[in-house]
Amino acid sequence: MTISPPDLELVRSLEERALNAWPALKTALSGGWQLRLAEGYTKRANSANPLRPSVAFAETLAVVENFYTRHQLAPIFRITPLAPADAGQLLAQAGYQMIDPTQVMTAPLAAGDWPAHDVLIEATASADWSEGFAQANDLSALARPAHERILAAITMPTAFATLTVAGQAVAYGLAVAENGMVGLFDIVVAPAARRGGAATRLLTALLHWGQAQGASSAYLQVHESNHAAVSLYRKLGFTTQYQYHYWVRP
Template sequence: MSDHDTILSLESRLMNAWPAFDYQAYDGWILRLANGYSKRANSATPFMPDAKLDDNLIDYMIVRFLDANVRPTFRLTGLQDSSVDGMLKARGFTEIEPTFVLTAPMSGDCEPDPEVMIEPQVSKRWVREAALSYGGDKADDATLIQIVSRIRQKAAFATLSLDERPVAWGLGVVERGYVGLYDIVVAPDLRGIGLGRRVVASLMAWGCREGAHSAYLQVREENEIAVSLYRTLNFTPTYRYTHRVMPGGA
């Protein structure tokens, strides 16, 4: 499998696992919109090898973003033509948030942690608690529940409780041999003691039971603690992406 094939394979699973509200196709690019909640669901992403941009297409997509009150954002995965990054840079688009897409083979352990509750459907409580622990822009539980309620693949909503207090959460989505891991979050006062690892391992075990041979996730390069955690679970970088965002926002 070529690098482009690998990226397309994982990007298609990512798009299904984290649905947007609106999809628009433009000459090898998919523009997604979801009320501004998360860049992966509110950006234009190349969806064919060597996808190109020109000034007219950039201008057209900028208007689509602004009409939706979303900051124009291009998510560059390596599928795009080599000229794209320089073209956006020349127009003042700023590069932010370089991110790894990591993958790991299944270890063969298909037994989730017994203290991690895994539910097949999202609950208002899961969304409320996970969003609250995220805080900041991701505290918008109303938009989060709209996104995860649109998932059409088999999903697992994980909650780890200590002494009956929910303290860590995560989402797994399985599709065609891969389990994608999303929204891994731990209560702010309990971070750094291995709770996130337990949720990740349990979602991987769930994926193993559902027939997955590999897991994938995304993590910002600057998040060295998370990168180190995932390395201990045998995750390695498969590709990386960056974002080019228009200065000044929407």
């Protein structure tokens, strides 16, 4: 089976939206790469990301390693279809290993019945949302300050969703709208409430919110190993546009 190469302009537009939706606390640009720092919380916010590479990757490799070493973090490369073709080979030769293959999926938003009466949507992360998300996602106390600072740094319209069942908050999620699309992030269901339809109800509420912001399509990022989530997203109409992965040193 022949797989068509991804549309690089679509990839670039989705990458730019996702970088805005999940901002780093500090950034630097070098040779068409965005170098991101967020106190070590999440690889997305603490990695080198290609946008429009303009120098040989060997040069980028040296710059990135020096940058993250100076900031006392391990260098991480997030390799998307925008990266130079030889990036993977050179990273492997330098002792890096590829981890966390991730799918970027999109779906059109069609008008329909979007039940949301049991989902609270807030424009900012309340104390209850932050506490509930931390517990449902088993977020450590050390990581919470950086997580909350990242959320506070988002500059696009946001929706923080909480699904309540029988008076108990059981699922949390974040949506970020930008230029006709809505991105879904931080989707988590408390362990005791999983496989009961909570994720679907939460997601449909966030997609409805996105439509109200003028979005005609949605996007998300999901680890390939999360088979349950990939299956759910496909049922909701999402299809894979491209993949990315991280390269780290053991």
